Amino acid sequence: xxxxxxxxxxxxxxxxxxxxxxxxxxxxxxxxxxxxxxxxxxxxxxxxxxxxxxxxxxxxxxxxxxxxxxxxxxxxxxxxxxxxxxxxxxxxxxxxxxxxxxxxxxxxxxxxxxxxxxxxxxxxxxxxxxxxxxxxxxxxxxxxxxxxxxxxxxxxxxxxxxxxxxxxxxxxxxxxxxxxxxxxxxxxxxxxxxxxxxxxxxxxxxxxxxxxxxxxxxxxxxxxxxxxxxxxxxx
Numbered sequence: 301x302x303x304x305x306x307x308x309x310x311x312x313x314x315x316x317x318x319x320x321x322x323x324x325x326x327x328x329x330x331x332x333x334x335x336x337x338x339x340x341x342x343x344x345x346x347x348x349x350x351x352x353x354x355x356x357x358x359x360x361x362x363x364x365x366x367x368x369x370x371x372x373x374x375x376x377x378x379x380x381x382x383x384x385x386x387x388x389x390x391x392x393x394x395x396x397x398x399x400x401x402x403x404x405x406x407x408x409x410x411x412x413x414x415x416x417x418x419x420x421x422x423x424x425x426x427x428x429x430x431x432x433x434x435x436x437x438x439x440x441x442x443x444x445x446x447x448x449x450x451x452x453x454x455x456x457x458x459x460x461x462x463x464x465x466x467x468x469x470x471x472x473x474x475x476x477x478x479x480x481x482x483x484x485x486x487x488x489x490x491x492x493x494x495x496x497x498x499x500x501x502x503x504x505x506x507x508x509x510x511x512x513x514x515x516x517x518x519x520x521x522x523x524x525x526x527x528x529x530x531x532x533x534x535x
Contacts, residue, residue: 301326301456301487302347302378307356309342316342318511319356324456324489329482331490331498331519333532334508340491341383343508344458347489348380349373360456377455383464383491385445389434393425396433396444400451411451418447421477439470446477456487463494475501495532499523507532 302324309317317339324330332340345351347358349370358366365373379400388396397418401411419426422443428436433444442462449457459478463471471494479501482488492498499505499519507515507528515525522528 301361302489303357303359304343304347305357305359307343307346307358308354309339309346309351310354316511317346317353320508320511320513322506322513322516324487326455326487327482327485328503329478329488329490329501331492331502331505332508333492333495333498333505333522333528335531336493337510338508339511340508341460342511344380344460344489344491348378348458350380374452374454377453378458379449379452379454379456380458381445381449381460381462383460385438385441387433387441387444387448390432392430392432393436393444394429396448397425397451400448414451414453418450421450421480422447439466439474442466442470442474443477446474446481450481450486454486456489457481458489458491460491461493462490463492463497471497495528496534499528499533 305321307317307320308315320339320343332343334340342351346353349368353366357364360376360378388399397415401414424440425443425447428440433441446462462474475497478488490498490502499522502519505519505522506513515522515527
């Protein structure tokens, strides 16, 4: 579904990604793990069109999307829930979700089924559909950010640090829903500093350090790897 080859991204004179390569097959949950600054978010931003790579290839569903605008990439079926949630604080839950459905509303499509799906996944959002986003808890805002991305009807959902700043019990609940979203047919590329949680739900994983992929394997093997155990799992 997604193929990233030899990706390089620079911020001015600083190279953030040094030839990063990874793949995501349809139906998988694939995770990119690593410390802060390893290049995980940069990788997602390059895939979703928010950053323009200096070299490399990005193919989604067989099409070269390198250089396409974020809007065009969303229309192909790739949506991102960003780090820090970035909900529209002055808008209600329902209005935030409607913004996520913009490509389909412009086509004249009905979005009621999409709303029902999000509200079924996250009943808290249904209870608060008229509430302004700024007044919600961090966990509720994260649910809203994921729900807003789902309103774009993605085939591939990019999740950037969904556990950031959330209480452990909320993280567990959120990841249960991430698995459920995947079971409903959405492929997921997950970026997480919480390596234990990410590896618990993912099919395969890649470990990034200093803008390079240093390990890649199925998650059971990564969980048992001495480097991962020592640096990321507290082993």
